[in-house]
Amino acid sequence: MNHPRSAELSSQKWTLQYPELGTDPVPHSVNTSAAYFEKEREKLFKRTWLFLCRDDELPRPGCYVVKQVAILETSVLLARGNDGIIRAFHNSCRHRGNKVVMGGGEKSGESKGFICGFHGWTYDLQGKLKNIVDEEDFFDIDKSKLGLKPIHCGVWRGFIFINAMDTPHETLEEALGQWGRDVAAFPFENFELVNVYSANIRCNWKIALDAFQENYHVQTLHGRSAAAALNSKSNPFGHLLDVRLFPEGHRQAALPANLSFEPAPAVQMAVKYAGGANVYAYSDSSQRKISGANRTGSSDWSFDLNVIFPHVQLIVSDAFVLTQHYWPVSVDETYWELRQYLPISTSVAGRIAQQNSQAALRDVIREDLVTLENTQTVLRSGAITHMQLCDSEITVRHSYYKVDERINAPD
Ligand code: FES
Ligand SMILES: [Fe+2]
Known part of the structure; x- marks a missing residue:
């Protein structure tokens, strides 16, 4: 599935270019059914390459990170060995199975x-068992066979993925497919982590992902924040500039910008003195070549909204990069984690501009989070059985379609 929207098709709808998705309302029961959730665990999450974190969390040999991954029913220990791997x-x-690095939460x-x-x-650090206390007291024990149980691990452009299968059906490269080959060109190394938000949210992971x-x-929920920078007179509802849906489950949507928008004076200062590192100040993007993004070279482009199947949002632009994990915990609980990256800055002006960007993002994310639990709590009533999805929500439709495809696949 890879159908760029040609000029002749520009008046048509994206969804109609992917007939396999259909246009029917989409059932909501998959967001409240505990049985469906268990299928997601067994047939989707336990069998898929999952993006866990960036390698900047383990910068040197000896660095380790522990993530509690409820959907895999395990605690994952990542370690960078002396060989750098x-x-x-x-x-x-x-x-006897105790956690080697004890405790809950992230370590x-x-x-x-x-x-x-x-x-x-x-x-x-390589997981090898080095020493057993009072080894002679055991019976025929072989240390060489008792290293930490490995999990398949792969790194793509600094993104660390794991796969919980004994023998994955496919390599990480195959799982990322054309999406990975295209986005690999994006200069992630030019960005630095500036902010992390996380929360346990009482909603299904798909409800959380959908909202982002x-x-x-944008025109309603962000009507007093982001809308003016994204939606314009000629594109008042922010219709997408480009959509790509990939057979592996990933998706990419290019969002428009309002080039007539006049940012607040503080933002204008930040752009002037710190090279445009701001969320809400967009200029003619056709003049800026950004590898791995804005594929169609649109002039009024703001950012590419990617979803790394099944559960991570990756936004890329030359002004900022965001990752958002929506880790399923239970049918109605999600561990959400946002990481904000901004262009690396070493100047004071750049640092101030980064603060400006962080404040802008915080405000808009707070708006986004409001709907999640509001949606989930009323869904439990069963009163609303289906979602009505418009063409701009094609990414949401694709998400349900690809999850369902995995759930219904033969064992
Ligand atoms: S469970 Fe780890 S040493 Fe006993
Ligand atoms: Fe939003």
């Missing part, structure tokens, strides 16, 4: 290895 393990001791640090706090077994993967809501 990042490996993933089940964070579970081979003696990180730097170490020469790991010591299980229960009976003191030790492992090196369409822009039909």
Whole structure:
């Protein structure tokens, strides 16, 4: 599925170019059904390459990160070995299964290895079992066979993915497909992490993702914030400039910008003195060649909204990069984590501009978060059985279609 919108088709709807999606209302029961959630766990998340985090979380040999991944029913230990390679393990001791790095939530640090706090077994950064306390007291024990249980791990452009299958059906490269080949050209190395937000939200992971993967809501929910910078007189509802839906499940939508929008004086200052690193100040994008983004070279482009299947939003532009994880916890709970990256800045002016961008994003994200639990709580009534989706919500439609395809695939 890769159908660029040609000039002749420009008056037609995106959704009609992907007839497999249909145009019918989409059932909502998949957001409230515990049985469907368990199928998502077993047939989708446990069998798919999942983006876990960026490699900037483990910058040096010895750095480690622990993520509790409820949907995989495990705790994942990532460690960068002395050889510089990042490996993933089940964070579970081979003696009696205790967490080698104990506790809930996210953990990180730097170490020469790991010591299980229960009976003191030790492992090196490569996961090898190094020492058993009172080894002679065991029976025919072979340390070489009792390293930490590995999880398949792959890195694409600094993005660390894991796959919980014993033998993945496909390589990470195959799973990323054409989407990965195209977006690989984006200069992620020019950006630095400036902000992290996270929260446990009482809604299904798809409800959360949906709210961030369409822009039909901009004119209402962001009517007093982002709307003026994105929607214009000629495109009042922010119709998408480009849409690509990929067979592997990923998707990409190019959002418009309002080039007539006049940013607030503080934003204009930030742009003037810090090279345009701002969320709400868009200029003619056809004059700026941005590798791996704005594929059609549109002049009124703001950013590309990508979804890395199944559960991560990746926004790229020359002004900012965002990742948002929507980790399923239960049928009506999601662990949401946002990471905001901005162009690397070493000047004072650049730092101030970054603060300006962070404040703008915080305000708009706060608006986005409002609907999530409001939607989920009333869905439980069962009164609303279907979603009515317009053409601008094609990404939402594609999301349900691809999840359902996996759920219904033969074992
Ligand atoms: S469970 Fe880890 S040493 Fe016993
Ligand atoms: Fe939004």
